[in-house]
Amino acid sequence: MHHFHRFVIWSSLLLFAAVFLAPMYVMIVTSLKDMEQIRAGGLLDWPVRPSLEAWSKAWSSACTGTECHGLQPFFLNSVWMVVPAVAISTVLGAVNGYVLSKWRFRGSELMFALMLFGVFMPMQVVLLPMSQVLGWLGLSSSVGGLVLVHVLAGIPSTTLFFRNYYVGLPDELIKAAMLDGAGFWRILWRIVLPLSTPILVVTLIWQFTAIWNDFLYGVVFSGADSKPVTVGLNNLANTSSVVKEYNVDMAAALIAALPTLLVYILAGKYFVRGLTAGAVKG
Known part of the structure; x- marks a missing residue:
């Protein structure tokens, strides 16, 4: 019975952690995809060709209004x-x-x-x-x-x-x-x-x-x-x-x-x- 209680507790905690971290996972994998895969694939798909190009653009060249100097x-x-x-x-x-x-x-x-x-x-x-x-x-x-x-x-x-x-x-x-x-x-x-x-x-x-x-x-x-x-x-x-x-x-x-x-x-x-x-x- 003790082991069953621990199993229920850990399962619940892992489930809540997965739900809580799901948006973070989506953000990370989406930032590593190119637009072609984003349009064609599912939201949770892992990047086929991981790239930091989106990160580079977000940092230095993305447009924020009329200026295009990134964040x-x-x-x-x-x-x-x-x-x-x-x-x-x-x-x-x-x-x-x-x-x-x-x-x-x-x-x-x-x-x-x-x-x-x-x-x-x-x-x-x-x-x-x-x-x-x-x-x-x-x-x-x-x-x-x-x-x-x-x-x-x-x-x-x-x-x-x-x-x-x-x-x-x-x-x-x-x-x-x-x-x-x-x-x-x-x-x-x-x-x-x-x-x-x-x-x-x-x-x-x-x-x-x-x-x-x-x-x-x-x-x-x-x-x-x-x-x-x-x-x-x-x-x-x-x-x-x-x-x-x-x-x-x-x-x-x-x-x-x-x-x-x-x-x-x-x-x-x-x-x-x-x-x-x-x-x-x-």
């Missing part, structure tokens, strides 16, 4: 946007969480409660006021403007992550360091941050994924030369041509998704560990 410029815009946005929002979240959990002051709980509104507030609510702020700062339609938007949008979430994690750290560590003469920044740098690896990994992965995959802010706040890869992918897929090249579209979608896939493949287990550690400590 390369959009991909680079996303890189220049996501690296500073993730770093700054994570650092600010760590400092905020440290202050709100270990250096509480009058009104700190109210401030934390108000910051939580940013976690649950619909993104559409801030579009108009944010566009006005970017105009006042001279950052409209620029990568720098997108960085600022994502930092501001990410601070509530990163603060929540770090604050809930730091609440579980013993107050005695902070008090002992203060008795030894350590100040605010030294305690943060020498004691708190070395103990923050699990939640730091969670926050970095969370922010990277959210910012890289964002479409709404990218399409609203970017200009002709600062559009992120999600907007470029949308433009590529919606660009009309004589022949719809599904292999190029699939290759472009995989290129756009590749960074987040790599992050989860390489650091997925640390993400799960960090979530578990935060749950236990928070």
Whole structure:
């Protein structure tokens, strides 16, 4: 009976995994086919003559509207946007969480409660006021403007992550360091941050994924030369041509998704560990 239960469980898990991964399989095999096989063969057929030609075209020469430079410029815009946005929002979240959990002051709980509104507030609510702020700062339609938007949008979430994690750290560590003469920044740098690896990994992965995959802010706040890869992918897929090249579209979608896939493949287990550690400590 025990073996039968294990067989049922594993069969169910494998079935669900196959259903979940089927779209990914279709995208990969379609991106490796030529258009002749796509028109003649079935959706799940393996490529007869696998080729990376569609990948090359999607990267460097596919048309996105009137421009035919592929996803390369959009991909680079996303890189220049996501690296500073993730770093700054994570650092600010760590400092905020440290202050709100270990250096509480009058009104700190109210401030934390108000910051939580940013976690649950619909993104559409801030579009108009944010566009006005970017105009006042001279950052409209620029990568720098997108960085600022994502930092501001990410601070509530990163603060929540770090604050809930730091609440579980013993107050005695902070008090002992203060008795030894350590100040605010030294305690943060020498004691708190070395103990923050699990939640730091969670926050970095969370922010990277959210910012890289964002479409709404990218399409609203970017200009002709600062559009992120999600907007470029949308433009590529919606660009009309004589022949719809599904292999190029699939290759472009995989290129756009590749960074987040790599992050989860390489650091997925640390993400799960960090979530578990935060749950236990928070």
